[in-house]
Amino acid sequence: QPLRKWRSGVKEGAKQRDFVRVVRFPDRSVDDTRRRSGSLARFLLTSRHSRAMNILCIVAFATAGVGVGAGGRVLLARLPRGIRLPPFWCELSSGALSAIAGWRGLPWWWVPVPLVLGWLAVPLAAVDFARRRLPDVFTLSAYPLLGLAVAVAGLFGDSPGLGVRAVAGVLLFGGAHALVRLLAPRAMGAGDVKLAGSLGAVLGAVGWPAIALGAVLAALVTAGVSVVRRSRVVPHGPGLLLATWLLAAVGHR
Numbered sequence: 001q002p003l004r005k006w007r008s009g010v011k012e013g014a015k016q017r018d019f020v021r022v023v024r025f026p027d028r029s030v031d032d033t034r035r036r037s038g039s040l041a042r043f044l045l046t047s048r049h050s051r052a053m054n055i056l057c058i059v060a061f062a063t064a065g066v067g068v069g070a071g072g073r074v075l076l077a078r079l080p081r082g083i084r085l086p087p088f089w090c091e092l093s094s095g096a097l098s099a100i101a102g103w104r105g106l107p108w109w110w111v112p113v114p115l116v117l118g119w120l121a122v123p124l125a126a127v128d129f130a131r132r133r134l135p136d137v138f139t140l141s142a143y144p145l146l147g148l149a150v151a152v153a154g155l156f157g158d159s160p161g162l163g164v165r166a167v168a169g170v171l172l173f174g175g176a177h178a179l180v181r182l183l184a185p186r187a188m189g190a191g192d193v194k195l196a197g198s199l200g201a202v203l204g205a206v207g208w209p210a211i212a213l214g215a216v217l218a219a220l221v222t223a224g225v226s227v228v229r230r231s232r233v234v235p236h237g238p239g240l241l242l243a244t245w246l247l248a249a250v251g252h253r
Contacts, residue, residue, distance in 0.1 A: 058102040065098025065119065066091045072123040079137065083130050094122045101249055109156040112149040113202060114249040120145065121241040124195070128237035134191030142198035150205045162205050169204020169211050170197045176215070192236050199244040210247045217243035 069090035076082045076090075097118030101111060124138050154163040174197030181188040203214040221239035226232060 054103075054105075058099050061102030061115070062095040062099035065095035065115075068098075068119045069094030069122055072119070075137070076123050076127060076135075079135060081131070081133075081135070083127055085126055085130075090122050090126065094119055097122070097245065097249075104249055106249070107157065109153050112152055113146070113205065114245060116145050116149045117199075117202060117241075117245050117248055121245055125238040125241055128191070128235040132233075132235050133189070134195055134237050136191075136194070139191055139194040139198070142195065146198045146201055150201050153205060159205075165204040165208060166201040167204070169200035169202070171200070173197070173200025173203055173211055173214070188236065192240065195237060195240060199240055202244050202248050206247050206251055210251060213251075214240075214243045214247055217246065 069092070072094065073085050073087075073090040077084045098115060101114045101118060104114075106114070120138055120142050124134055127138075128134055150162070150166045153159070154166065174193070177188060177193045177196035181190065181193045199214070200211065203210040218236065218239040221242050222234060222236050225238065226234045
């Protein structure tokens with residue numbers, strides 16, 4: 001008899017707990033655990049799908065970078081004053097920069113900026129390191145290519161004043177390098193001045209502080225190259241390209 005009373009009491013208590021839970025949380029039923037397990041399963045499936053899409057995006061970006069790097073290496077070899085680079089150097093470098101741009105998870109409207117910049121940076125840096133010059137076919141092509149990428153960011157992005165900052169970056173960054181070239185021709189090459197204008201558009205699009213920060217980072221990179229090579233005469237183009245790409249790929253939020 002006491003055992004029966006205890007069992008009936010347990011059953012009544014369970015019913016009361018279920019009733020209180022339904023009253024307090026009318027949107028939950030008694031099989032709340034089953035719903036939660038289903039939600040967890042959906043979450044895991046969604047997370048796996050998201051990770052798979054991220055990996056696929058990185059692989060696609062890297063593949064595109066390898067293809068563009070191969071085209072850039074072939075173009076460098078066919079230029080009148082071109083250079084023949086070892087196989088896979090441009091391909092691997094361009095693919096790595098493209099993969100990082102895809103891995104960063106940047107807004108879709110900003111992705112073309114570091115992507116195009118990385119594709120241009122690899123052949124330009126290679127020629128500048130080898131011959132200490134920047135071919136016009138790349139420096140002049142950077143203006144419409146990077147200009148189009150920045151224009152897409154300005155039209156579809158959520159950064160107010162991006163276009164104004166980009167134009168100001170061209171004038172400020174390019175004008176500063178032109179002034180250095182005018183005052184000290186040996187300290188700045190003509191190719192650096194041509195390149196600085198298009199890079200200034202990217203830095204201005206990133207933000208006002210990026211214009212000054214890009215100049216400082218470029219100077220630090222060039223100083224580091226000078227220390228490594230133990231030479232006072234080193235190219236400045238790779239420093240400009242690396243500093244601008246870092247700010248575009250990592251500094252942009």
